[in-house]
Amino acid sequence: MAEKQPWRVLVINPGSTSTKIGLFEGERSVFEKTVDHDAEELAQFAGISEQLPYRRATILAALAENGVDLSSVDAFVGRGGGLLPLQGGTYEIGDVLLDHARRGANGVQHPAQLGSQLAHEFASEAGGKPSFVVNPPDTDELCDEARMTGIDGVYRHVHLHALNLKETAIRHAASMGKRYDECNFVVCHIGGGISISAHSHGHMIDGNDIVGGEGPMTPTRCGSLPVTEVLDYLEAGHSVQDVRALALKHGGFVSLCDTSDARAVTAAAASGDASAQRAWDAMSYQICKWIGAMACVLSGEVDGILLGGGIVHDKGLVKTIEQRCSWIAPVAAYPGEFELEAMAAGARRVLDGEEEARTYTGEPAWNGFSC
Template identity: 55%
Template structure:
């Protein structure tokens, strides 16, 4: 068995996660922290490229690691048009969209640029794997009650897909042959219906949808939100922040740390228990909706993400959802492992790398 050497790259707002794999085993990993003041000096995200690259190479040198002999550089990616899931070989169109942040301005867009640069210098292939831009929704899942406002896939695509693939392997089955409900429960919460290898419906973790989360508001009564917007009490930025940064547990309990909420509950804080139970309730409720999407044909409900380590959360969801299908616990996040595994599948010929064309898989419905 060829143990391919794969280097994975996952840039975040103030850090870049890197890891070296030999086969699917991580032999080195590091969360490279970046100085926030230094990052603020760069006008555009792509301007951070040289700085982040230098920091990565410095960390590798200090750890005695080398990029020589790396078979593939695999990155999270981002800023692309909506695409179907899979492993994409980095080409000029993908790089162009990553550099300008074609659809979103986020440091994740640096991943493809770094992977391509390292591959150019050291040899090997360069890939992005199931980036945040993956959108496999069915048309009917996109429609809302307002013409011109449509639902799009904004979920934890990388970890969601990896969990589905890993679960299939454990059961001796292909991910593409299973119907799964995967609940990623972390700083953001995505509850997704996987139908035969495609994420056909989910809640939108960025635009206010589905369960509330540690920092996110989740689904809200729209008329009341309109009232807040025009009350004069909040700026547009403050209202937008309530959706993804200061909503959820933060708004109710002034913390995004689920462990802190658990401590409040242990000390008899009844309001903390109410809010935490409500978050769990909303996760279960959304999972039930995804079961309907799958017409009740569900092979498993899988709990993943950091908060899935919490026995209270897991126990509560098992009580709510065990009538649907077996509940599987796969706590934590497997993003770096997913990046390596995707590259290895292509290198071994088990999956064909896709070409990014820059054409979205969905670009609105034709006029009525």
């Protein structure tokens, strides 16, 4: 087998108050940095895309400080955002993708929209180098059964940590001497948000909708709720906005323990705080419950249960999941995340000819049933 070329790939992952950047040469990380952005500076911009010149300047300054010349880079990758539902994979950044990213075609305003815009600008400045997005947040590979609900005209959608979920699965498959598309996995990302997904032969066919309020409770999200209890909550005087906030940022540990810090909850539980212990146990229980559901989606044919995300650093949580779920399949922990590495790896697969770059057409991966 021919030796792979050590492509130099610059990756850009914008967040709410910072942008993570990394330069990879082959699989080796040459340079990684988190560029912080002043909240007051960001507040002056009317929308996400208006932040582009400011973020671009701060990133270029950080690259210059570390001796990174754009002309030395072979490809640029930005975090996808603002796109309509699409199949997983590596996408070339073209006009339609850029238009959707700029305006947030999916209706969600998030800094991830800037990733593709920044990558495209830097690639153009470097002489027209390739630019990509890899497994964007709106990756949608659901099977038909997963889309259905019991209400006519109401369907399930999917918002998951697709980039990290798929990269974790790809890496674990390789550790088994197999390809991702040869395996079935239940893959979890356990952090401020929690994604639990079923991967069947290279496709993420089911999972909880973290934006839609599904799944286990998390440090900041309430998770799945009984509909009638929500109606009672509304009738008691709470607003739709209140419920939406509980689903996205004020639920879970924030509501139950007045903190979003999982470490603070475990510390409080260890010191004898019964309410903190109950909240932690409930989250752990619900994670295991959803893992079981995803195993059933795969008909019990599971090659591994894979755990990623920051809270996986908690060995007690990993042990709990092993105790409840290892009868299904072996449990493997990958604490933290592989987002920068995943973005670079997606570009390398295309540059090496292992994977064909996809074209974003703007047509959603699913747009209703034909009959």
